[in-house]
Amino acid sequence: MSSVPNLNKTQPRWLVFALLALGLALLPFLVDAGLGRSWVRLLDLALLYVMLALGLNIVVGYAGLLDLGYVAFYALGAYVYAWLASPHFGLHLPFWAILPLGAALAGLFGVLLGTPTLRLRGDYLAIVTLGFGEIVRIFMNNLNAPVNITNGPQGINLIDPVRLGSFSLSQPHTLFGFTFTGIHLTYYLFLLLTLAVIFISMRLENSRIGRAWVAIREDEIAAAATGINTRNLKLLAFAMGATFGGLAGGLFASFQGFISPESFNLMESIMILCMIVLGGMGHIPGVIFGALLLTLLPEALRYTGDLQRNLLGQIYVDPADLRMLLFGVALVVVMLYRPAGLIPSARRRQEFADAKG
């Protein structure tokens, strides 16, 4: 049941935590030195996707509601941030006010979009939520006339970076002789929020609410007959998931400095879903691993271009094509050999083992 991997019983827990904390704190510097600055940036993005995947995991993994429009909440959080902290409307509110606002607004939209889908299940729910995701994107694409709200396909530019007083995450800072660049500092901010999301997910998983979600996933009729208000708890799952999505969206906007509807297409929703399925649905370590893998792996596959040139003398297959091909093959292989995900929860592992035997 415990979702924390038991590393070593004889070692005191705090030592494991201390080593883990030290590793996470040093990670951007190690990556910077070993792989280059662009990989630190990627690390930041990977943390964003961990938040997104954990948010969607509440909806899909716990409550069992197949949501293909999750990216709509990501978009909403990003646009709220962009509206309130960019020259677009001339507003420059501080991030600590906008981030919670964007997350809360996304949560509210989670309830609004969840309400009409309450009677739907499985495939039907997937189709409707897919529609919602697209509607939000198309709205963002077209709300530049008659009143320019979203600036249409051009997107919103010059979004403020995270800034506290004069301390901005876009400039390097020197502390204790270390130079922290913007992307290093962003890493720490994202890490902190990611840890918060992980913490909330873990606490919810083993609670009255988490059990009710899983009960709805397992058998909605039995759940209702056992006293669970399925309507409210489904809406709560939508709202919690959307809140995490909105939070990640706000961070994304501040991190990129530019957003456009293109960033929030269906493929993005599918990718986040893939992270969950690939890593291990409903299992926090699996979901985190899936998110990291699917963010970092495609980038690593870019190097296949250099590899071809070195080995074969010229590039035969465009790395961009090869990347998608290998990615697809990897997905198929995982689903064939580890259908419960790469790091499945104990119970799902048991389920698939039973199915085979």
Add this chain to the structure above:
Amino acid sequence: MSAPKVGNPLSGKLDAELTPLLTVSAVSKAFGGLQALSDISLQVHAGEIFGLIGPNGAGKTTLFNALTGLYSIDRGEIRLNDARLDGRPPHQVLHAGLARTFQNIRLFAEMTALENVLVGRHARTTSGVIGAVLRLPGTRREEADSCERAHALLRRVGIAQHADRLAKNLPYGDQRRLEIARALATEPSLLALDEPAAGMNKGERAALRELLLQLQADGLTLLLIEHDVKLVMGLCTRLAVLDYGVKIAEGTPDVVSCDPKVIAAYLGDEAL
């Protein structure tokens, strides 16, 4: 726990002394052209084991689904302790004190036996997201209390050794017991059991019988759909017989088993 008494503890009481717990008045339900329930009226008194029998397709499970809010009824009224149940969603029916089990076991397959019973505590606990995330003292107390009660209920139905096993990996008879434990966790005043002995072997049936008598001795009222005539006749205080959605008989087991209409329904008209 006192040893269960054999026979019917209520049989000595006069009708006037009995307090009605569940009152079903003229309930009708049709699916398209099929009249599944026609003007069903019955009363279940506090403390009794009330049996609902009838041939396959007589409408017993339909009546259960109507009682527990899974089906809406076309006409009539359902009351539990004067609280209207009809027109209310299933979770509110449960809150009012009517819990049920299912004919084809509906456990939360991927949850452990203990977690299944803990889900049963949902209706009687209140902690929410904030409490769970911050592990507020109230939530911790509630969670500890729920755990303790859940373990006690697993012991009570006799499957304490399976607490940490996934529900779907339990033996068949134990799955039925787990469903009862989950229903008991909701602290019902009336427990409706839909064929609890179906598929059980002789030993499991005897154990189930003991359990049901113990529950009755503890003051719980039971409503029971069952095909096993021996079990029903020995266990129930009173019976109602349904056939084609109509109540054709009601009374003590002795009276009902001699009713010509009941014999006809079960054996065909030629038997008379």
